[in-house]
Amino acid sequence: MTDPRPQMAQYAAHLATYTPAQNKPVTEIVIFKLKDAQSAEAMDYFEKQIIANNRHGKGIRRQSWGFSASDPHTLVWQLDWEKIQDHWEYWQTDGFLPLIAAIDKLFVEGRPLVRHYEFKPEGMLGEEVQRVAVWNEGDEKAKEEGERKLREMTKEGGKAVSKKDGYAVDMDETSWRCLVKGYQSLEDAKRDDVAGPEGCENHVVKFKSDDGK
Secondary structure, X not given: OOOOHHHHHHHHHHHOOOHHHOOOOEEEEEEEEEOOOOOHHHHHHHHHHHHHHHOOOOOEEEEEEEEEOOOOOEEEEEEEEOOHHHHHHHOOOOOHHHHHHHHHHHEOOOOOEEEEEOOOOOOOOXXXXXXXXXXXXXXXXXXXXXXXXXHHHOOOOOOOOEEEXXXXXXXXXXXXXXXXXXXXXXXXXXXXXXXXXXXXXXXXXXXXXXXXX
């Protein structure tokens, strides 16, 4: 495998010119598509090669990960970063190499759906079971649909015990939005199903988590 770090260093330098994303806590959410269907072996490999390797990474406050209960070929990974610059710096460390090797082994080729979101209050939810919905409000029509669907997905009377939403802070990707909802059980999450906007990635996940301690 060609060492990707020099190229990532150039990319990080480019991103560093976009200052609105910087110096604030963000939650990275990655939606991976597996080459093969979910399995215990795939999860074990992901945890040993990616989660354990990242455990004490600079700026990582917490990680959570799990298979989608909605799609047998999806895995969702969340990371709370102290600031987005810590992630850019991570790309240039030795720890980045086994992560890229594991991603190449487990997941379909190409960039996954990955964005850094600014939630208020900051950070991912604490519930083990969550619904994670991500979509792009790239034009006025999509934004209107997104707002309408967000109202439907967050209306009172559902089974969620917590929720938050926010926009991505990434350069040229600030029209991406994420809604996360926490539940007491998978059954509650599945009963609370509401379709997201067109093109939305909408997954119920039972997360494992690690705060590096």
